[in-house]
Amino acid sequence: MREKNSKEVIINGHKLLCPICGGSTFWENKETNNGRWAYFFNLPHKKFDNFICQQCGYISCFWNE
Numbered sequence: 001m002r003e004k005n006s007k008e009v010i011i012n013g014h015k016l017l018c019p020i021c022g023g024s025t026f027w028e029n030k031e032t033n034n035g036r037w038a039y040f041f042n043l044p045h046k047k048f049d050n051f052i053c054q055q056c057g058y059i060s061c062f063w064n065e
């Protein structure tokens with residue numbers, strides 16, 4: 001169940017690896033792309049991509065213009 005929909009992520013040709021546990025499978029959090037994070041950074045018109053490590057839950061956040 002927990003591994004459902006997790007995937008490897010490529011950022012600008014680089015495979016994303018979790019800096020905490022070294023995991024290489026992530027969930028993409030689409031819910032916050034245009035919501036909470038953009039609001040948090042006071043950039044409501046910017047898009048953020050969030051990838052959550054499937055192993056430890058670390059969130060990698062990318063500012064995607």
Ligand SMILES: [Zn+2]
Pocket residue numbers: 018019020021022023053054055056057058
């Ligand atoms: Zn991790």
